[in-house]
Amino acid sequence: MAQKPSIPKGTRDFSQAEMARRNYIFDTIRGVFRTFGYQQIETPAMENLSTLLGKYGDEGDKLLFRILNSGDAFSGIDFDKPLTPQVAEKGLRYDLTVPFARFVVQHQSEISFPFKRFQIQPVWRADRPQKGRYREFYQCDVDVIGSRSQLNELELVQMVERVFEALDVRVLVKINNRKVLTGLAEICGFPDKVVDITVAIDKMEKIGLDAVKDELLARGLTADAVAALEPVLGMQGTTAEKIAFLRGIFDGKSEEGLLGVAELEELFSLIAAAGVAVPVELDLSLARGLNYYTGAIFEVKALDYAIGSICGGGRYDNLTGIFGLPGMSGVGISFGADRIYDVLTGLDKFPASLASSTQILFANMDEEGLHYVLPVAAALRKEGIAVEIYPDSSKLRKQFEYAERRQIPFLSINGSEEIAAGEVNVKNLSSGEQRRFPISDISGIASWLTQ
Amino acid sequence: MAQKPSIPKGTRDFSQAEMARRNYIFDTIRGVFRTFGYQQIETPAMENLSTLLGKYGDEGDKLLFRILNSGDAFSGIDFDKPLTPQVAEKGLRYDLTVPFARFVVQHQSEISFPFKRFQIQPVWRADRPQKGRYREFYQCDVDVIGSRSQLNELELVQMVERVFEALDVRVLVKINNRKVLTGLAEICGFPDKVVDITVAIDKMEKIGLDAVKDELLARGLTADAVAALEPVLGMQGTTAEKIAFLRGIFDGKSEEGLLGVAELEELFSLIAAAGVAVPVELDLSLARGLNYYTGAIFEVKALDYAIGSICGGGRYDNLTGIFGLPGMSGVGISFGADRIYDVLTGLDKFPASLASSTQILFANMDEEGLHYVLPVAAALRKEGIAVEIYPDSSKLRKQFEYAERRQIPFLSINGSEEIAAGEVNVKNLSSGEQRRFPISDISGIASWLTQ
Numbered sequence: 085m086a087q088k089p090s091i092p093k094g095t096r097d098f099s100q101a102e103m104a105r106r107n108y109i110f111d112t113i114r115g116v117f118r119t120f121g122y123q124q125i126e127t128p129a130m131e132n133l134s135t136l137l138g139k140y141g142d143e144g145d146k147l148l149f150r151i152l153n154s155g156d157a158f159s160g161i162d163f164d165k166p167l168t169p170q171v172a173e174k175g176l177r178y179d180l181t182v183p184f185a186r187f188v189v190q191h192q193s194e195i196s197f198p199f200k201r202f203q204i205q206p207v208w209r210a211d212r213p214q215k216g217r218y219r220e221f222y223q224c225d226v227d228v229i230g231s232r233s234q235l236n237e238l239e240l241v242q243m244v245e246r247v248f249e250a251l252d253v254r255v256l257v258k259i260n261n262r263k264v265l266t267g268l269a270e271i272c273g274f275p276d277k278v279v280d281i282t283v284a285i286d287k288m289e290k291i292g293l294d295a296v297k298d299e300l301l302a303r304g305l306t307a308d309a310v311a312a313l314e315p316v317l318g319m320q321g322t323t324a325e326k327i328a329f330l331r332g333i334f335d336g337k338s339e340e341g342l343l344g345v346a347e348l349e350e351l352f353s354l355i356a357a358a359g360v361a362v363p364v365e366l367d368l369s370l371a372r373g374l375n376y377y378t379g380a381i382f383e384v385k386a387l388d389y390a391i392g393s394i395c396g397g398g399r400y401d402n403l404t405g406i407f408g409l410p411g412m413s414g415v416g417i418s419f420g421a422d423r424i425y426d427v428l429t430g431l432d433k434f435p436a437s438l439a440s441s442t443q444i445l446f447a448n449m450d451e452e453g454l455h456y457v458l459p460v461a462a463a464l465r466k467e468g469i470a471v472e473i474y475p476d477s478s479k480l481r482k483q484f485e486y487a488e489r490r491q492i493p494f495l496s497i498n499g500s501e502e503i504a505a506g507e508v509n510v511k512n513l514s515s516g517e518q519r520r521f522p523i524s525d526i527s528g529i530a531s532w533l534t535q
Numbered sequence: 536m537a538q539k540p541s542i543p544k545g546t547r548d549f550s551q552a553e554m555a556r557r558n559y560i561f562d563t564i565r566g567v568f569r570t571f572g573y574q575q576i577e578t579p580a581m582e583n584l585s586t587l588l589g590k591y592g593d594e595g596d597k598l599l600f601r602i603l604n605s606g607d608a609f610s611g612i613d614f615d616k617p618l619t620p621q622v623a624e625k626g627l628r629y630d631l632t633v634p635f636a637r638f639v640v641q642h643q644s645e646i647s648f649p650f651k652r653f654q655i656q657p658v659w660r661a662d663r664p665q666k667g668r669y670r671e672f673y674q675c676d677v678d679v680i681g682s683r684s685q686l687n688e689l690e691l692v693q694m695v696e697r698v699f700e701a702l703d704v705r706v707l708v709k710i711n712n713r714k715v716l717t718g719l720a721e722i723c724g725f726p727d728k729v730v731d732i733t734v735a736i737d738k739m740e741k742i743g744l745d746a747v748k749d750e751l752l753a754r755g756l757t758a759d760a761v762a763a764l765e766p767v768l769g770m771q772g773t774t775a776e777k778i779a780f781l782r783g784i785f786d787g788k789s790e791e792g793l794l795g796v797a798e799l800e801e802l803f804s805l806i807a808a809a810g811v812a813v814p815v816e817l818d819l820s821l822a823r824g825l826n827y828y829t830g831a832i833f834e835v836k837a838l839d840y841a842i843g844s845i846c847g848g849g850r851y852d853n854l855t856g857i858f859g860l861p862g863m864s865g866v867g868i869s870f871g872a873d874r875i876y877d878v879l880t881g882l883d884k885f886p887a888s889l890a891s892s893t894q895i896l897f898a899n900m901d902e903e904g905l906h907y908v909l910p911v912a913a914a915l916r917k918e919g920i921a922v923e924i925y926p927d928s929s930k931l932r933k934q935f936e937y938a939e940r941r942q943i944p945f946l947s948i949n950g951s952e953e954i955a956a957g958e959v960n961v962k963n964l965s966s967g968e969q970r971r972f973p974i975s976d977i978s979g980i981a982s983w984l985t986q
Binding site: 407 | 539540541542543546547548549550551554555558566569570571572574575576577578579580581582583586598600601602603605606608609614618619622623624625627637638640641642645647649651652657659661670671679682683684686687689693697804805808809810858859892893899905906909910912913916917919920921922923924926927937940941
């Protein structure tokens, strides 16, 4: 009996049309990364579980796909002990950050720092599949490691600007700084409440000052602490004004807060000097990655399409410490390919040219006609033009329908008349215009096809 | 204690330099595939084991990497039954052919046939790692399904020609035909000895006619059978002469053999009509994939570098039958990326330009200097030029060494003098030539950097 074919839940096939659109996104991102001097690396799909375990919290450990040891995985194991660790030593990559950290430590003697790398590869998570969440998906990470300069943060903002400019999507870049959040927790006397304070700030717009104050009290802050935070909660003005205001708040009270303010000030000054045109906003409510980021925190939102963040990242001061290389500061962002795909689909921003991959179809009339067009097709391909010849001398109607279904814009039908005249007949299928070229005029044909 | 980081045996990290070279190969191949109207698809890394098992023989089944079921894989299983099938329902892709067959059947209603696809993705095999054999490696497959026309075989030969022309590697294309081999086995009365006969033909050059005849006898053929084959073993002449000779041998004796001869004749006639310049040779000893190919068989050898075949494939008449879609004929070839990499390395054929990814480094003097060059860097990047600014205002010597190590060809150092003059100073690090441009002359700078 034939099997009914299917793929594991949470995974996807990508059709030609989907791949053309995905490649458009990846090629755009890759092209921008390269103009900033970032270079691509790849790491294996499988990592040793000792590399992966304990890096993503207990929940993350559970979501790792484990590979059964090859050979007989069960021979010689102790059935009285936990089985999984005995039969599986490898797992599939869960993200690109931990393999990158492992890569940097393993190859540190070959790397020139600062090391600017990007990586575009799939990752796997045994999450419950649901709309927009997959068990296999691509990540698209760009990071620099080995430099504490805020110029790196600026370049990330500039790369975001260039990518979405190229994709014709209007975005807003939100920036926060972990040291500022730490400073806020310090000045109110609750250094362990960073997350609570950030979440409360995030609710200001929705629920208002009084409700946020109640929530902070409910989360264990004292009335004095809430009073110390109140000016920040109601903070207004331009980014420069907010930064000046925060400096005043921290002055003499939080070294860490002042460091964060200095970083923000330098970054916004670089953003202005570089002429960044994309809107960039200081947003103290940005709570992404609070347990590993140590400086800048980034998030990018599409302005014309409602979806979560399409890009995010931040600075981490000790990425490679877990693998024995302390003191390496890095900063990076990750582009969410699936969400960007959804945004471009929703806003109808994929170029129409992606739909047709082949520029011209030569009809297949008979053996003589086929031999006549073969050198023409070969010469056009040498010019970089995508050319197909219909493989069988089927009815013309069928060949024509193939051109239509494949959205091939030009059709060339050559019968005995064209052959006798030494000409090639080319028809633009959308305008209906037909032209005849001498068979030797490859550049004439090529320029009509590509104009 | 920090872990000493490592990766699973048989897997590889690819550095920036290696990725640049690998991308050069993949981009070249992809570009050629596209000019022939082939479109990319991707399938998931994980397939259901029901899709994979039984497709690669017993040995292949053993080499599949199996994924432990997520959640608690061992809860509720019967320890008296074989454990592996109970705890692992998914496996990693072993090749791209079976997933392609599964894809075609699963999506048959959305596909317009003939379906021309290519696929470039990693595959995984639990082979014993050794020099040149890895547990994770990329395959690069191009196939057309749903057409029996020999034009498809021609296009595969043309794609091989174009790829290796672009990579500047001289190759020889060898062609065989399974139906001809079947015909030979038929005319000597041993239809089940196809493999033995092919292997014997392969040894002609090495051991000579008499030893081959002895071997055929030892493999169970009769003296009459060997006598019937003898004219083929000693066959000489041009491809056209060999084809005519085979037609004579099969005439009235093997329908299948005559079909094979007709296919070869048509293919070689198309190769001539298309003006294929790469050497193409009929080679009856080509024994690749004898248990699944049903028509043409291809193999490509590098002429100037000793390594196994760098590309191979053939026609299979019932690829999708195992998944319930009979009668679909397909033909395809696979480019061996790792071997092609070794050939290009061995022949020193990678373009020198791959070594440098960044075109110009702006030195970082101080805050004023940095702000001065930021808009220049941004404008050059908009022109598509890869630009770096050294992230810290370190000693110039250190910045210069970074440019050298990264093989960045141009360095721009701008001090108070350049800033006062409103100019940008650019130095070609290999020739030593320096030029000054007005800061607004972005196109002037760009054209010097890219000439």
